[in-house]
Amino acid sequence: xxxxxxxxxxxQPRAWSEPGPEPGAATAPAGARRIxxxxxxxxxxxxxxxxRREIPEATVWVDVDASGLLDLRAALTSADPDRPVSxxxxxxxxxxxxxxxxxxxxxxxxxxxxELLEPPGVHLxxxxxxxxxxxxxxxxxxxxxxxxxLAAELTGLTERARAGGLxxxxxxxxxxxxxxYGVFGVDGAAAVINHPESAIVGIGRIVKxxxxxxxxxxxxxxxxxxxxxxxxxxxxxVAAGFLRFVADCVERPELLIGDM
Numbered sequence: 001x002x003x004x005x006x007x008x009x010x011x012q013p014r015a016w017s018e019p020g021p022e023p024g025a026a027t028a029p030a031g032a033r034r035i036x037x038x039x040x041x042x043x044x045x046x047x048x049x050x051x052r053r054e055i056p057e058a059t060v061w062v063d064v065d066a067s068g069l070l071d072l073r074a075a076l077t078s079a080d081p082d083r084p085v086s087x088x089x090x091x092x093x094x095x096x097x098x099x100x101x102x103x104x105x106x107x108x109x110x111x112x113x114x115e116l117l118e119p120p121g122v123h124l125x126x127x128x129x130x131x132x133x134x135x136x137x138x139x140x141x142x143x144x145x146x147x148x149x150l151a152a153e154l155t156g157l158t159e160r161a162r163a164g165g166l167x168x169x170x171x172x173x174x175x176x177x178x179x180x181y182g183v184f185g186v187d188g189a190a191a192v193i194n195h196p197e198s199a200i201v202g203i204g205r206i207v208k209x210x211x212x213x214x215x216x217x218x219x220x221x222x223x224x225x226x227x228x229x230x231x232x233x234x235x236x237x238v239a240a241g242f243l244r245f246v247a248d249c250v251e252r253p254e255l256l257i258g259d260m
Contacts, residue, residue, distance in 0.1 A: 040171075041133035051195040054111075059190055060239050061226040064247045066206045070221060072253040080148070088126065088180045089151035091203050094249040095178055096122050096142050096150075097256065102242040104234040105199040105227075106175045116233055125174030125194055126154060127181075130162045136194055137161050138174040182206060188224045198230040199239075201246065225250070 028034065037045065051057075069090060076085040099106040099122055107116040124142035128135055137157040142150060160166050177194045182205035191200045204224040211220035227243040249255055 038132040040130070040135045044134050044136075047195050048192045051193050055193055055195065055198075056231045057193055057228055058231045058236065058239070059226060059228045060236065060243055061188060061224055062243060062247050063222055063224050064250045065211055066221045066223045066250055068253050069223075069250045070206070076147070083148045083152065085147060085151040086154065087203070087206075088178065089147060089154050090253070091180070091201070091246070091250070092124055092126065092139075092142065092150055092154065092178050093147045094246045094256070095176065095201055096124065097249070098242050098245045099176060100143070101245060102234070102238055104238055105229060105242055107198055107233055108175075108196050109198065109230055109232045119175050121175075123173055123175045124150075125177035125197070126157075127177065127179040128158050128161045130164075132164065135161050135166070135171055136174060136177060137166055137170055138172065140173075176200070179203070182223065188226055191226065191228045193228055193230060198233045199242075200228050201243075202226045202228075223250070 069087065073085055073087055073090060103118055104116065106122055107118040109115075110117055121141050122143045124139040125136040126139070128137055137160075139145070139150065139153045139157065142153075145153065157166065157170065160170075174194065174197055177197060177200040179189075179191055179200060179202040181189050181191075181202050185205055187204040187207075189202055189204070191202045193200050202225070204226075206221045206223045208219050209222040211218055211222060213220070225243060225247055227239055227246075229239045
């Protein structure tokens with residue numbers, strides 16, 4: 001016997017102009033409201049998602065005695081109060097000098113050709129929180145600036161970013177990023193690399209902790225430095241060498257003289 005044909009379901013064909021749900025689109029639960037992201041927030045979300053998809057990321061970290069760092073900032077600021085130098089500016093200066101020794105961390109990985117693209121200088125990005133979300137302004141040719149010039153650039157770009165006055169070309173093109181998340185009261189963070197860069201350094205809050213000095217126990221201002229890096233551009237020895245250089249500069253800033 002031939003089975004009876006089933007009646008066709010009563011469906012209306014969807015018009016071509018009607019978009020279906022996007023892949024990965026979240027289904028809104030009952031009573032939920034949708035909140036539109038600002039342009040900077042949307043762009044940052046896109047970059048962070050791409051970074052996690054494409055970059056085999058690894059992280060190293062170290063605790064350091066920040067006494068030397070704090071003393072250096074106080075000395076520079078007291079010497080010229082009209083041109084103060086922030087902690088972020090000093091860490092940025094240490095990183096720029098470290099990248100001269102470990103240039104792989106300032107490069108980009110070309111996945112198609114299996115090569116590193118190493119720029120001639122450092123375009124330094126830094127994380128800045130604004131009313132419109134997190135952005136990463138870029139200091140062009142940071143390797144050519146003095147410490148005070150670098151500090152002034154960081155301050156000026158932060159103010160313009162918070163006022164919404166930065167053009168798109170100052171929010172892209174970075175080769176390395178620094179992030180002072182310590183201002184939010186946290187010790188450390190597993191930072192996400194700002195794609196297509198290869199590394200990001202972060203500094204946590206500076207707090208007094210027990211610290212061994214020689215054979216004695218003392219109370220010192222201590223901070224944690226972290227480095228997240230693209231494991232395709234270098235191995236752990238290179239990453240550790242770079243972070244150790246930055247840490248040594250934090251603890252003993254006089255070491256900078258040999259590289260300046």
